[in-house]
Ligand code: FES
């Protein structure tokens with residue numbers, strides 16, 4: 133979740149990878165915490181609770197209180213002269229390893245103590261421009277009623293833009309238009325492809341996929357040029373050759389058929405605009421774009437589920453497998469041995485852009 137959309141005064145209920153979690157601000161440790169959204173007493177959602185006057189997370193049902201490690205610190209019904217039953221392990225709530233990076237709260241979706249320090253080694257994907265003060269761009273997020281696999285594929289699919297977003301997004305027009313919208317063959321190529329993702333070149337710039345959830349593009353300059361070093365754009369004018377804008381999309385698998393999108397378009401020019409234009413005004417434009425293909429994609433997914441088409445779900449499961457801990461092979465998919473892989477390939481090869489995804493899957497399966 134983007135921190136800009138989290139209120140420190142209250143707990144927030146979220147779902148990620150099918151896990152219901154509560155996100156809350158622990159003022160004693162000055163850190164965001166992510167717990168199971170179920171009280172160990174009677175499983176009431178902790179996200180309906182409150183932060184008490186000592187900064188603990190309090191369950192709203194019977195008032196049990198928890199510290200930032202998930203330890204139960206107070207059971208109001210327990211006699212003060214009785215045994216300290218709140219110290220019983222069964223009174224603890226599962227806490228996930230959590231970190232804040234690029235203005236986003238990330239957590240490791242396994243609360244087993246063996247992963248307690250996992251985020252010291254395995255960091256979320258880092259985008260330097262998001263911490264660079266010479267860049268500016270509001271962030272937004274939205275719950276989406278179609279799955280992660282449809283969402284990420286849609287973001288990588290430029291062919292739909294002149295049609296699904298007609299009149300909302302501008303696209304380069306062909307010399308001779310065959311229709312009102314100006315759809316045309318698109319020139320796409322893969323410049324780099326390995327276990328860490330891919331960089332693709334398009335006419336207008338480059339796009340980069342950092343599996344499993346970050347996709348971003350830069351229309352104005354190569355993606356690998358920026359090193360994130362802060363320059364003082366506040367005081368220095370950026371020449372047109374130095375102008376950069378990134379289109380950053382972070383796709384979160386919520387549950388089958390549901391996802392969450394975080395977007396931000398940081399740029400190193402015209403940053404004064406963000407100081408006078410409120411964030412909600414940017415959200416209007418972005419949500420208009422999301423709205424214009426939302427119904428198509430929702431119905432597309434429902435249709436595929438009804439027809440038991442497994443091609444996309446194969447991609448999805450494979451993508452989930454990238455992170456090694458997401459689907460936990462519950463769908464029985466192992467990338468190199470996936471029975472649906474051939475179907476997946478034949479489906480994916482239809483579109484040259486989706487070839488990028490196919491090549492990536494193959495690379496991952498070989499490595
Ligand atoms: S269910 Fe949470 S205190 Fe009873």
Ligand SMILES: [Fe+2]
Nearest residue numbers: 286292296425
């Ligand atoms: Fe779209």
